[in-house]
Each structure stands twice: as structure tokens, then as C-alpha cells.
Amino acid sequence: MLDFLKSPIEALQDFYILTGRALKSVVRPPHYIDDIFLQMDIIGVGSLPIIILTGFFSGVVITMQMSRALSQYGATGQVGMIVCITLVRELGPVLTALLVAGRNASGIASELGSMKVTEQIDAMRALGTDPIQKLVVPRLVATCTMLPCLTVISDFVGLLGGYLIASLQLGLSGSQYWTAAYQALAYNDIVQGLLKPFVFAFIISLVGCFYGLRTTGGTQGVGLATTKAVVSASVWIFVITSLLTRIFVNLH
Amino acid sequence: MNEAIQPLPDGHGSVTRSDAVTRSDAVTEPRASASGAEVVLKFEDVSLSFGDQVAIDHVSFEMAPGSTRVILGAAGSGKTTVLKAAIGLIKPDSGRIFLLGQEITSLDERQLFQIRSRVGVLFQEGGLFDSFTVGENVAYPLLNPKSDKVDLTLVDQKVTEALRFVELEETMEKFPAELSGGMRRRVGIARAVVKEPPLVLYDSPTAGLDPITANTIMALIAKERETANTASLIVTHRYQDGQVMSNFRYKSGSGLLNLEHVEQNGSGGPKITFMVMDEGKVVFEGTQQELEASTDEYVVKFAPKRP
Structure with missing residues (x-):
């Protein structure tokens, strides 16, 4: 009767096994340092232009939207605070993670998927290399290192975008905007703003690797794996951010 | 029955044996070396299934050093599964597998990496790493495992040698995507033999290739067998591949396609065992003559009788 649950539960179990093996392999030699740096370049530096662009425009948009709402209370001077809280707590981490998921979870899944269907993964195992150590760990470590950095950059560029609108459109002075923004931040905000991207990085890299390594059925399978990786990673990012926000709101 | 083999040039000395593995001694008289010390590969009643689908059904055989075994069978007959199980890429449900004298069925993945x-393994499409150049692909087995101390000059020398062996020295700096299907497989062979392994497994080495390229690949496999006296396990659906291995030998000092015919009735023929698989079962095991004499409906499809 419950046969329909078998496949998703099996998939979840396989995901936990992959996660366990990946975490164990992070500390176990051999370490493929070159691969880690290569992935940092692809995931971190490669994502930088799009992160800066979206970060900037999200700051611009929030400022414009909020200034209208705040003007009803005569509080446009506080727009820096609203932009800062929204970006650092939520929008920065989530938007950055979604973009990196779209860009890199798909990239990881399609690369590993192609390797799987052309027997390169089997060849790797046959040549005495652990694909988890050689392929999964560098992607996991690189994403976990780069995503928090990208988020910080995105937050800052977003605040700059906000400042641009605040000064040009609302006529606020620099000190007014930046002081409101700075004072709005509590220790709790910084922690959740950095913890979230770290957790999202796990999801993005491991979901990408998981679907990539499970690929079957030739090139069509690679396409399917890529789609599944992006969709799953995006959905999980929203689920996890809700849970984390709930925890941090309670802590406050 | 002709099972003799001549001492081969550049062989490893200890492997110029004349007791080829035939159906009779492989199946009915397991050697005293149950640990597999004298055999490079041994399957002992191995069964494996994927869900409800049986992939290998009670398969037993063994391969002596320097011997050749050709596994024939239709798609889905379990022949590739045999090859993958032989190096522990897939674990059997029951039975035992000995690889180079070591039981591998009980080993975990990390222990398996060593053995x-x-x-050497040649995968169906070559299995080359796309992101590496041809030279890096061939060097991979030498630079791995990472902990080994390696002399890079020696690695370069061995890679050049292996690529010269498959006559693709000039492709060293190219990427696999720039090569043709046949060339990719030749590089795959170079990577499989660069460490001079005692056993090389070939998974459908000629699948999807034109007859001339297919012949080149088989000539290379014969060349490797004769120059290094490597044991070869060849999985294929083409009987011609087996014929080449059985009736021809590489003429040293000649080009790729130069094979010379060997009379099966003479004493110089390579020792080769044919095995035909159907739905995971071994339906035939024996010499080329026995294969061609077989009247089994399924076996006949793979080995047409001589006119």
C-alpha cells in the first residue's frame, strides 16, 4: 500500500549515505587541494558578476519599495535600516543561494552526470580513485567556503544600491543612511546571515553531486538530473531558511 | 586439443605455461589454489541481480596468467556485469571472486582501490576523463594513488611509451573530445596498459566502430598480449574479435594492422577460451574449435560454422 513511498525514502537514504561519506572524506587523506581551488574559482569567482548584479538591483528595488511605504509614516530616513535587515537576514543569503543553485547545482549535476553515463566514474573507481574524495569533497568544500563570501559581497553591494537610491531619489545623506543601516544590525543578524549560506552550500553541492552520481539513461538522463538538482536545491533552500529563521526569531 | 603456447618475447618468464584453462578444468576441477594464487581472476559460483532482474547466474571460471578469455553474448546477457564484478565495481549477491590472488568480495571500497x-581496464567508450589531456589521462594510473612517491621523468617516459604503443604519440596534448572514437579507445588501451598490469579487461572494445578501426583495436589487444604476455578478458558481441585473438598474432616490428595468421592445429596458437552468456548464465565454455562445432541454437548465432 505504501509502495509509493519506497522510492523517495530510498533516495533520502542514499542522500544521507552520500553526505556521511562526503563528510568523512573531508578529513581523510588524500586531499585534492588543486581540485578544491579549481572549484572555488568556478563556483566563487565565476558566480561573482551575477551575484554583484542581482545584489545591487535587489538593494535598489527594496529601497524604492520601502521608501514609498515609509513615507506614509514620514520615516524615509530609516530606509537604511529596512534595507540592511532585509538583505543581511534573508534576501542576501537566499537570493545568492538560489543563483548559485541555478548556476552551480546544475553545473555539478550535469558534469558528474555526463561522467557517470560515459563510464568516467567507473573508470575513476577502476583506477583506484574514490569519486567522493576526488569529485564530491572539492565541490562541497569550495561551495561552503565561497557561498558565505559571495553572500557578504551581495549584501554589501545591495546596501550600496540602496544608498544610491536613498541619496539620489530620497535626498538622504550618506551618514543618515549608513548609520541607520549599521545600527540596525545585531549580532544575531550577522550570525544568521553567515550561517544560512553555509547550510545552503551543503544543500547546493551535495544535491548537485547526488543527482549527478545517480544519473542513468544517457544524455536525456543528464538533462533530467540537472533539472532535478536545481529544483530540489531551490526548494530545500526555502525549507531550510524557514526553519533557521524560526530558530533565530525565537532566539532574539 | 591444442592448448600450447610458445614462450613469448619480453614475457614475464613465469607465465609461459602450457595448461590453458578449458571448460573441463575450470568447471569440474577447481585447482588446489583455491585462494587463487595461480590464477589472475577466478569466479566461484557468482550470482548477482539488480532488483528482480538476474544479471549473473551462478557463473564460475578462472583465468591463468597470460591467458585470453572472450565472453560473447547479446546485450543484457550479463557480460559487462561480469567484467565490472571482476574488479569489484559491483558486489555479487553470492559466490566469491578472486582477483590477482586476493578474495575481493569481502573487501570494502578503500581496500579495493589498491588491488x-x-x-588495466578499457571501458566501452574508452572512459577517458574529458577534462584531462590525452597525456594526463594516460599518466593518471601512474600518479595515483596520490600517496605514492613518483618520479615525474619516469612518468613522462612511460606515458610516451604507452602512447607510442598505440601509435598516438602526437595526440599527447589534445583533449579526448578532439579525437575520433577509435583513437579514444586506443588512448584507453594506452591508459589500461601503462602500468604493465598482469590482467587487462576490455569491455566491448570494438562496439560501434567500423571494421577497419575494429581490426586495429583488436590488433592492439593482440600486440599487448604478445609483447607483455598480459592475461586478457574480452567482453564483446562480435565473434570476429575472438577470431582475431585466436587466429592471428602480432608481427613484431610491423605496423598496427600487421597480424600474421596462426594455424590452430600448429603449436604456436595463442591459448584462448570462449565463453558464451545468455541471460546471466554461461551456456558455453571451450575452445574455438568446440565453439564452431557447437549446435546450440543460441551459440550458433555468435559463432557461425565454417563453410
Whole structure:
């Protein structure tokens, strides 16, 4: 009767096994340092232009939207605070993670998927290399290192975008905007703003690797794996951010 | 029955044996060396299934050093599964597998890496790493495992040698995507033999290739067998591949396609065992003559009788 649950539960179990093996392999030699740096370049530096662009425009948009709402209370001077809280707590981490998921979870899944269907993964195992150590760990470590950095950059560029609108459109002075923004931040905000991207990085890299390594059925399978990786990673990012926000709101 | 083999040039000395593995001694008289010390590969009543689908059904055989075994069978007959199980890429449900004298069925993945790295494997499409150049691909088995101390000059020399062996020295700096299907497989062979393994497994080496390229690949496999006296396990659906291995030998000092015919009735023929698989079962095991004499409906499809 419950046969329909078998496949998703099996998939979840396989995901936990992959996660366990990946975490164990992070500390176990051999370490493929070159691969880690290569992935940092692809995931971190490669994502930088799009992160800066979206970060900037999200700051611009929030400022414009909020200034209208705040003007009803005569509080446009506080727009820096609203932009800062929204970006650092939520929008920065989530938007950055979604973009990196779209860009890199798909990239990881399609690369590993192609390797799987052309027997390169089997060849790797046959040549005495652990694909988890050689392929999964560098992607996991690189994403976990780069995503928090990208988020910080995105937050800052977003605040700059906000400042641009605040000064040009609302006529606020620099000190007014930046002081409101700075004072709005509590220790709790910084922690959740950095913890979230770290957790999202796990999801993005491991979901990408998981679907990539499970690929079957030739090139069509690679396409399917890529789609599944992006969709799953995006959905999980929203689920996890809700849970984390709930925890941090309670802590406050 | 002709099972003799001549001492071969550049052989490893200890492997110029004349007791080829035939159906009779492989199946009915398991050697005293149950540990597999004298055999490079041994399957002992191995069964494996994927869900409800049986992939290998009670398969037993063994391969002596320097011997050749050709596994014929239709798609889905379990022949590739046999090859993958032989190096522990897939674990059997029951039975035992000995690889280079070691039982591998009870080993975990990390322990398997050591023993696997001593075996050469050619995958169906070559299995080359796209992101590496041809030279890096061929060097991979030498630079791995990472902990080994390696002399890079020696690696370069061995890579050049292996690529010269498959006559693709000039492709060293190219990427696999720039090569043709046949060339990719030749590079795959170079990577499989660069460490001079005692056993090389070939998964459908000629699948999807034109007859001339297919012949080149088989000539290379014969060349490797004769120059290094490597044991070869060849999985294929083409009987011609087996014929080449059985009736021809590489003429040293000649080009790729130069094979010379060997009379099966003479004493110089290579020792070769044919095995035909159907739905995971071994339906035939024996010499080329026995194969061609077979009247089994399924076997006849793979080995047409001589006119």
C-alpha cells in the first residue's frame, strides 16, 4: 500500500549515505587541494558578476519599495535600516543561494552526470580513485567556503544600491543612511546571515553531486538530473531558511 | 586439443605455461589454489541481480596468467556485469571472486582501490576523463594513488611509451573530445596498459566502430598480449574479435594492422577460451574449435560454422 513511498525514502537514504561519506572524506587523506581551488574559482569567482548584479538591483528595488511605504509614516530616513535587515537576514543569503543553485547545482549535476553515463566514474573507481574524495569533497568544500563570501559581497553591494537610491531619489545623506543601516544590525543578524549560506552550500553541492552520481539513461538522463538538482536545491533552500529563521526569531 | 603456447618475447618468464584453462578444468576441477594464487581472476559460483532482474547466474571460471578469455553474448546477457564484478565495481549477491590472488568480495571500497589499480581496464567508450589531456589521462594510473612517491621523468617516459604503443604519440596534448572514437579507445588501451598490469579487461572494445578501426583495436589487444604476455578478458558481441585473438598474432616490428595468421592445429596458437552468456548464465565454455562445432541454437548465432 505504501509502495509509493519506497522510492523517495530510498533516495533520502542514499542522500544521507552520500553526505556521511562526503563528510568523512573531508578529513581523510588524500586531499585534492588543486581540485578544491579549481572549484572555488568556478563556483566563487565565476558566480561573482551575477551575484554583484542581482545584489545591487535587489538593494535598489527594496529601497524604492520601502521608501514609498515609509513615507506614509514620514520615516524615509530609516530606509537604511529596512534595507540592511532585509538583505543581511534573508534576501542576501537566499537570493545568492538560489543563483548559485541555478548556476552551480546544475553545473555539478550535469558534469558528474555526463561522467557517470560515459563510464568516467567507473573508470575513476577502476583506477583506484574514490569519486567522493576526488569529485564530491572539492565541490562541497569550495561551495561552503565561497557561498558565505559571495553572500557578504551581495549584501554589501545591495546596501550600496540602496544608498544610491536613498541619496539620489530620497535626498538622504550618506551618514543618515549608513548609520541607520549599521545600527540596525545585531549580532544575531550577522550570525544568521553567515550561517544560512553555509547550510545552503551543503544543500547546493551535495544535491548537485547526488543527482549527478545517480544519473542513468544517457544524455536525456543528464538533462533530467540537472533539472532535478536545481529544483530540489531551490526548494530545500526555502525549507531550510524557514526553519533557521524560526530558530533565530525565537532566539532574539 | 591444442592448448600450447610458445614462450613469448619480453614475457614475464613465469607465465609461459602450457595448461590453458578449458571448460573441463575450470568447471569440474577447481585447482588446489583455491585462494587463487595461480590464477589472475577466478569466479566461484557468482550470482548477482539488480532488483528482480538476474544479471549473473551462478557463473564460475578462472583465468591463468597470460591467458585470453572472450565472453560473447547479446546485450543484457550479463557480460559487462561480469567484467565490472571482476574488479569489484559491483558486489555479487553470492559466490566469491578472486582477483590477482586476493578474495575481493569481502573487501570494502578503500581496500579495493589498491588491488584495482593493478588491473588495466578499457571501458566501452574508452572512459577517458574529458577534462584531462590525452597525456594526463594516460599518466593518471601512474600518479595515483596520490600517496605514492613518483618520479615525474619516469612518468613522462612511460606515458610516451604507452602512447607510442598505440601509435598516438602526437595526440599527447589534445583533449579526448578532439579525437575520433577509435583513437579514444586506443588512448584507453594506452591508459589500461601503462602500468604493465598482469590482467587487462576490455569491455566491448570494438562496439560501434567500423571494421577497419575494429581490426586495429583488436590488433592492439593482440600486440599487448604478445609483447607483455598480459592475461586478457574480452567482453564483446562480435565473434570476429575472438577470431582475431585466436587466429592471428602480432608481427613484431610491423605496423598496427600487421597480424600474421596462426594455424590452430600448429603449436604456436595463442591459448584462448570462449565463453558464451545468455541471460546471466554461461551456456558455453571451450575452445574455438568446440565453439564452431557447437549446435546450440543460441551459440550458433555468435559463432557461425565454417563453410
